Amino acid sequence: MDNQSILSYTFNVDGNDFSSAGEASVQVKKILRNIGFDAEVIRRVSIAMYEAEINMVIHAGGGVAQLFVHPDKIILVLTDKGPGIADISLAMSEGYSTAPDNIRSLGFGAGMGLPNIKRYSDELDIQSKVGEGTTLTITVKP
Amino acid sequence: MKISEIASLLDAEVLCCKDGVFHQVHSACGSDMMSDVLAYVKDQAVLITGLVNPQVIRTAEMMDMRCIVFVRNKRPSAEMLSLAEETGIVILATQKRMFEACGLLYTNGLAPKEV
Ligand SMILES: Nc1ncnc2c1ncn2[C@@H]1O[C@H](COP(=O)(O)OP(=O)(O)O)[C@@H](O)[C@H]1O
Numbered sequence: 001m002d003n004q005s006i007l008s009y010t011f012n013v014d015g016n017d018f019s020s021a022g023e024a025s026v027q028v029k030k031i032l033r034n035i036g037f038d039a040e041v042i043r044r045v046s047i048a049m050y051e052a053e054i055n056m057v058i059h060a061g062g063g064v065a066q067l068f069v070h071p072d073k074i075i076l077v078l079t080d081k082g083p084g085i086a087d088i089s090l091a092m093s094e095g096y097s098t099a100p101d102n103i104r105s106l107g108f109g110a111g112m113g114l115p116n117i118k119r120y121s122d123e124l125d126i127q128s129k130v131g132e133g134t135t136l137t138i139t140v141k142p
Numbered sequence: 143m144k145i146s147e148i149a150s151l152l153d154a155e156v157l158c159c160k161d162g163v164f165h166q167v168h169s170a171c172g173s174d175m176m177s178d179v180l181a182y183v184k185d186q187a188v189l190i191t192g193l194v195n196p197q198v199i200r201t202a203e204m205m206d207m208r209c210i211v212f213v214r215n216k217r218p219s220a221e222m223l224s225l226a227e228e229t230g231i232v233i234l235a236t237q238k239r240m241f242e243a244c245g246l247l248y249t250n251g252l253a254p255k256e257v
């Protein structure tokens with residue numbers, strides 16, 4: 001997929017089990033720690049990845065997350081076959097959320113996830129088609 | 143403030159990672175909304191919450207927090223404790239409610255922000 005990355009990892013994100021949401025993010029954090037990245041870089045990647053993984057579970061029924069480690073950047077690619085996002089700029093605005101009440105009672109759905117991913121990343125690309133799915137590509141540069 | 147002092151101020155039980163209680167922490171936040179913790183918290187080392195699910199532990203882990211205080215005598219599951227154990231996050235449980243727990247820690251010197 002990405003020939004120039006020195007390391008790549010793939011994680012399946014289960015969309016049926018909210019309690020396991022975030023397992024891939026925990027793995028990503030461990031890998032980056034083992035590689036020896038700076039704590040602040042790891043934190044930025046972790047938060048962006050976790051928000052994106054939670055979104056994949058609560059809005060899209062799960063999907064696949066990939067981590068690519070380059071010498072000069074860390075790239076996360078999250079792909080789902082969920083409902084897609086009709087209006088990406090609306091979805092990016094702070095406080096906008098279509099999450100149902102049961103998700104809010106679990107502590108999520110404040111509409112801050114996508115803006116937060118944008119804040120902690122150097123680049124964020126969102127490709128989405130209604131009825132087909134969504135791919136987020138998040139780049140963080142150490 | 144040491145985490146052990148938080149435990150005694152709140153009359154809290156240490157449920158996991160007892161060896162971490164001598165760590166110094168300087169700031170805390172209280173919230174039941176993990177979305178808000180992820181979006182607004184910066185360097186706070188302690189999370190005070192009444193929400194109990196595995197995402198609370200993972201949120202704290204992603205934010206590099208050192209301690210979670212469960213208020214209103216909420217009890218984390220064995221699964222949650224083993225997640226916390228893996229990362230070394232100290233888990234405390236107190237009978238006190240959110241408002242009182244936060245007030246006690248605030249008046250005793252824990253700050254809302256890292257200085
Ligand atoms: N992977 C996704 N698939 C479909 N819709 C999504 C996805 N990610 C985000 N969205 C949409 O964008 C909105 C805003 O996302 P976000 O900022 O993370 O807030 P929240 O997750 O709290 O609702 C969501 O409520 C949802 O409508």
Ligand SMILES: [Mg+2]
Binds near residue numbers: 051054055112113
């Ligand atoms: Mg979200």
